[in-house]
Amino acid sequence: MRTHTWHAHARTALVGCTALALGLTGTLTHAHAHAQPHSRDLGRETLPAGDGWGSEGTGTTGGAAAGAAQVHTVTTWAGFKDALKAGGDAPKIVKVRGIIDPAAEGCAAFEAPGYDFDAYLEKYSPENWGLDTDLSGEPADSPEGLRAASAAGQDRAIKVEIPANTTVVGVGKGAGIRGASLQIKGVDNVILRNLTIEAPLDCFPQWDPTDTDTGAWNSEYDAVVVHGSTHVWIDHNTLTDGRYPDSTLPEYFGRTYQQHDGLLDIVRGADHVTVSWNAVEDHSKTMLIGNSDGAGATDAGKLKVTLHHNRFEDVGERAPRVRFGQVDAYNNHYVVTGEQPYGYTFGIGASSQLYASDNAFSLPAGVSAARILKKWSEAPLTAENNYVNGRKTDLIAVHNAEIPAETLRSGAGWKPVLRTKVDRPRAVPGIVGARAGAGKVR
Known part of the structure; x- marks a missing residue:
């Protein structure tokens, strides 16, 4: 069986994680229910009162009330899954030590017998297949059928559901999860803290000849998805494409071989979520709030x-793109260096009510502040006291002056009250730069 050289390269890089994964012995151990005197136990901490939408109503406590039998330290993917299942929805704390990676053996580990990427490219090239018919009717033994079977294998291997009343927290500064899709789906009361989360790499994107006039590659797997869940706190994590930023992905059929989907998506009726003090880096389709x-x-x-005190660096778009929700974005720092393609920051979508204030933006020469906002649908927003390159800037006025065909209306129709300290926008780059991301909990 032949495999395309880029796939071989990706597998080689992924296999490089195997030694680390194997060096982390053990799968699941019980830890003491309480921290030692004078030491700090992040797993016992809860979202402070008034800290964003996640503090509404019952607030977000995760697994803080866990008994001794439901505090686990894990060092492997298998141990992580076992810990999440243990005790059902009883409060639990899962502490991740080191790096765990369900895809450490590389893409080849998920390939169905007979799968051949070169055969896939040959059969479905625009020259041979055209651009008028999608691949939905292909039989199971076709290149598309074998791709779908391989994709199903990866799906089973890398997805995991986080149950209700759970805190997942990294131990120290070097804890992380690579190549997995963390699903917070249909549950209440979850905390995710102090982890470096590298987005999963879709080994088997599907070619859709009918997507746009020239076709497109479509991928699966969000790094973290909050799907129909309530009271979620995502705090002090680093979320990134890591070893595989979009700028390194190859092209086939003249289109980027897209292997990433969302980095953090909040969808399907999810509600009361606080996203704070995270470093979000090197990703294109970063964050959807509302998916349709x-x-x-x-x-x-x-x-x-609520999004506050997050640092977004070199994210292409959707930071976030909003539909329907009352989204409060304040004291975030958005950094564009030009190393990754930049489209926009805030996407104004159907029935959205974005309130964006007291944020800082660092833009390079040639990138206008008018691009910070992108109008997808008719919806009002509030954007006030935001600073671009150290200067107070009316984002709506700048956008409307330079892009009059997409005029935006001011006035979200509500005002946030669930905020803790609001820092001066000029101070935000320094504050957030020093404190946002994994390993920086104070």
């Missing part, structure tokens, strides 16, 4: 999310 214009029956009145 037609999801009003599920999403209207929900998707209340």
Whole structure:
């Protein structure tokens, strides 16, 4: 069986993690229920009162009330999954030590018998297949059928569901999860803290000849997805494409071989979420809040999310793109260096009510502040006291002056009250730079 050389390269890089994974012995151990005197136990900490939408109502406590039998330290993917299942929805704390990686053996570990990427490229090239017919009717033994079977194998291997009343926390400064898709789905009361999370690399993207006029590659797997869940706190993590930023991905059929989907998506009626003090880096389709214009029956009145003191660096778009939700974005620092393609920061989508204030933006020469906002649908927003390269800037006025065909309306129709300290925007780059991301909890 032949495998394309880029796949071989990706497998080689991924296998490089195997030695580290194997060096971390043990799978699941019980830890003491309480921290030692005078030491800090991040697993016992809860979202402070008034700290964003996640503090609404019952607040977010995760597994802080866990008994001794439901505090686990894990060093392997198998141990991580076992710990999450243990005790059902009883409060639990899962402490991740070191790096765990369900894809450490590389893409070849997921390939169905007979899968051949070169055969896939040959059969479905625009020259041979055209651009008018999608691949949905292909039989199981076709290159597309074998790709789908391989993709199903990866799906089973890398996805894991986080149960209700759970805190997942990294131990120290070097803890992380690579190549996995963390699903916070249909549950209440979850905390995710102090982890470096590298986005999963889709080994088997699907070619869709009918996507746009020239076709496109489509990938699966969000690094973290909050799907229909409530009271979620995502704090002091580093979320990144890590070893595989989009700028390193190859092209086939003249289109980027897209192997990433969302980095942190909040969708399907999720509600009361606080995202704070995270470093979000090197990703294109970064964060959806609401995934469909037609999801009003599920999403209207929900998707209340607070984003504060996060550092977004070299993210291409969707930081976030909002539909329906009352989203409060304050004291974030958005950095564009030009190393990755940049489209926009805030996407204004169907029935959204974005309130963006007191943020800082660092843009290079040639990138206008007018691009910070992107209009997808008619919806009002509030954008006030934001600073671009150290200067107070009316983001709506700049956008409307330079892009009059996409005029935005001011006035989100609500004002956030669930905020802790609001820092001066000029001070935000220094504050967030020093304190956002994994290993920087104070």
